[in-house]
Amino acid sequence: MEILNYAFMQRALLAAVLVGVTAPAIGIYLVQRRQALMGDGIGHVAMTGVGLGFLLSWSPVWMATLVSVLGAVLMELIRWYGKTRGDVALAMLFYGGMAGGVMFINLAPGGSNANLTSYLFGSLSTVSESDVTAICLLAAFVVLVTLGLRRQLFAVSQDEEFARVTGLPVRALNLLTAVTAAVTVTVAMRVVGLLLVSALMVVPVAAAQQLTRSFAATFAVSVAIGVAVTLSGTVTSYYQDVPPGATIVLLTIGAFVLMTVLAAPLARRRARAASAAGPAADPAECRVPATRGAADDAGV
């Protein structure tokens, strides 16, 4: 594998694998709580962080982490208190974040929208040593949270009201989910870009659940899909000279289509197995009893 001889490709592949693991790992909880587009919103807010990073000559990755974590916390607060006007407040946050990014980067000395493009759509080949360190640390945090607290996050994402009655710190866990999603966005920023981050959080999960019945299996399969598409996308972009971010996202959607096609006969076989196991449970045809039972008397 000559591809592994280049230091920049080693860094790119490492970053790609970490994104393949972390994005679906937090994305599954967002999909479970039906906030699939939250990652997209955080991605918009992170642009302000990138802009500020250029303006203040700070590391754009760390600045984007800081700003997107603040944005995610703000989104969670809007969800608690916002109620009816919540969606409008979120819209202002998203587009304010995007506008802020463009503004700051143009104010930065020597900055232009060209700098922003590598963050919007990813720029794997320019991932530096310090970027890799940041990505590794942030990815470790995401894995620790999503695996270590999987039962708590599952309970809160499945049924918030019930989770409160089991004594779980629901608000703290919601905030932690938002913060972890924000961290994941900045991990994935250099690989697929801020505008495509959400695809890697949502589509592998959607693809996995075409085949799976349990949460644990969905988690495992979506992470496997995530790693497979980020690795193959990175390698493809090296040999074919196509943009890695777009390649990875298109491959993910391809995986979804493939899973959906594979799932159809599997679902049919499961339905057959279920009807063979318990024909009385779910008969496909109506059966008319010979005599009327007590349950047939409709009360008025």
Added chain:
Amino acid sequence: MSDEPVISLRGVRAELGSRPVLRGIDLTVGRGEVVALLGANGSGKSTAVRTLIGQVPVTAGAVELFGTPRRRFRDWARVGYVPQRTTAAGGVPATVTEVVSSGRLSRARLGILRKADHEAVRRALDLVGMADRAKDSVNALSGGQHQRVLIARALAAEPELLIMDEPMAGVDLASQEVLATTLRAQVAAGTTVLLVLHELGPLEPLIDRAVVLRDGCVLHDGPPPEAVGQHALPGHDHVHPHAPAGAEPIRTGLLS
């Protein structure tokens, strides 16, 4: 064990979006009692239960669980809650066991389930007759089976108090019977139960006391209102002998 009530609401007021929903209700449930909270839609019965679990903030009055003010209550493993819901499914597939296991988290430190916890989950599934569906996705279940899963989730922590919000809503006859049997066994074992119900229905023989709400006020607190013959018709006006003269008849039925 002390004699203090398991549930105590005193003069509780609550608002939903500045509209008063509870206008000062009192409700006491003693140890081992089975109390039904009845009332028409919008009477505040679900809100009353949701103040108990802290889902709806209280604007006045006192809420106590096991003699502890609700705000300081931490012993959630003693409480099993069945929310009003027609489905247990989220946006990602989950098996019956996975959903029921989350009910055990109140007894599991740091969310680590040990062997005893897994056994408790299996027992809870047995109690509601869903052990054979343990590995199935909750998306594949009927409404009645969903409700049985939600009840198993509440039972997984082996609670002393069960709070159920409309457990019979949208449940088929077979599941209703399973639920009534499950509840009977829990009551026999000494569990305290607070049920929110639209009508007494098949659970009637289990109920010690009924509290009827209307417009956020307690209208009746005593033996379950007996409804026979034409009086049992939904929407029938239930006239109370001890109601003040000229009081409006109590409507507890579906059509009121």
